[in-house]
Amino acid sequence: MKTNINTLYLTYAGSRSYGTALSTSDTDYRGFFCPSKDMLFGFQDQIEQYEEKSPDDKVVYDIRKFFKLAAECNPNILEILFVDKSDIVICNPVVENILTNKHEFLSQKILVTYAGYATSQFKRLESHRAWLLSPPKAPPQRTSFGLSMQPVITHGQLDLIESMIREQVDNWNIDLESVEPIARFELYDKIKKYLATIHAATLEQKSTLALKSLNLSDVNFELIEQERKYRAAIKHWNQYQNWIKTRNVSRAASEEKCGYDTKNAMHLVRLLKMCHEILSTKQMHVKRSDADELLYIRNGHLTYEDLVSWVKAQEEKIALALQTTTLPKSSNKALLNQLCISTIEACLNENGRLV
Numbered sequence: 271m272k273t274n275i276n277t278l279y280l281t282y283a284g285s286r287s288y289g290t291a292l293s294t295s296d297t298d299y300r301g302f303f304c305p306s307k308d309m310l311f312g313f314q315d316q317i318e319q320y321e322e323k324s325p326d327d328k329v330v331y332d333i334r335k336f337f338k339l340a341a342e343c344n345p346n347i348l349e350i351l352f353v354d355k356s357d358i359v360i361c362n363p364v365v366e367n368i369l370t371n372k373h374e375f376l377s378q379k380i381l382v383t384y385a386g387y388a389t390s391q392f393k394r395l396e397s398h399r400a401w402l403l404s405p406p407k408a409p410p411q412r413t414s415f416g417l418s419m420q421p422v423i424t425h426g427q428l429d430l431i432e433s434m435i436r437e438q439v440d441n442w443n444i445d446l447e448s449v450e451p452i453a454r455f456e457l458y459d460k461i462k463k464y465l466a467t468i469h470a471a472t473l474e475q476k477s478t479l480a481l482k483s484l485n486l487s488d489v490n491f492e493l494i495e496q497e498r499k500y501r502a503a504i505k506h507w508n509q510y511q512n513w514i515k516t517r518n519v520s521r522a523a524s525e526e527k528c529g530y531d532t533k534n535a536m537h538l539v540r541l542l543k544m545c546h547e548i549l550s551t552k553q554m555h556v557k558r559s560d561a562d563e564l565l566y567i568r569n570g571h572l573t574y575e576d577l578v579s580w581v582k583a584q585e586e587k588i589a590l591a592l593q594t595t596t597l598p599k600s601s602n603k604a605l606l607n608q609l610c611i612s613t614i615e616a617c618l619n620e621n622g623r624l625v
Contacts, residue, residue, distance in 0.1 A: 275320050276304045277330055278617065280360035281350045287357045288540065289561040299328040300350045301360065302336035304617040337610040341601045343379040345387055351375065354557040364616045371609060376552060377601045381592060384545035391538040392581065398513065399530045399574065406510050410503035415496045423497050528570035535577055536568040542584045549591040
């Protein structure tokens, strides 16, 4: 590690901490360091995180950033506090108090982060599967969207309209933090249905809605809609091209054979299982006792249909666990803040750098 970085804590991360590493798997490390007096009180040499990419993947965070992310239940950050002891590479004595109080970081935000990560894995899996089953043959053409070869609306104008839409959404300022997580799920569902209703509305109704919410006038809404669809199609095509170019050879062969990305599926299953476990037991098990089952999925022995059925059943289990969990809605930030301060003070005192 960088010599002037005072690493307090470093562990194996990823597959090696889960117990699902293959002989070809990368070695990942994650940890945190204590900022020096200059970093704490000066304006130079500010380093939120330090990274090394070769030969291994190492990321070491400023302890203050680490606490902030862990308090929000960021999976990649939070998990290193719960790794098996055999996976700890560096552990300064000042870290022991953090490990003793590691459960203070756990909260119902696990639902948002772990289930959220799982959702992103599932969406990626679905996108890749669609490309496998029906790969795009050619880039989209403007004429296919009823558009002239020369755009009437410039990219700048379209960017401005889309920024206005985002700004309007932000202005609605829907704060869901105060809503119970299970009710939040129900609210999301209602919002999706509402959006579906808008989507099914006539062009005239959409135009009226846009005029009322954005105060736009003299705008060809049909043209805007088609330009946006064309832009989305181009983005989708570029994503497909990038996927083709950057695919790992062995992973691509597995996708072709199984019809879906089995590595994504393995992570999806692990994330949903851990989400349910944490909500149900208030414990986090990073070293997986079900590693063989996860590797079974990665090796392509689960059909796509069975995977989808399992995901739906697991989501129902998580919803039930949420109703009975005793985890707090969010972590005790004041307590964790004091823990962070005391750790830095102990570290600086130990090294004789505190005035």
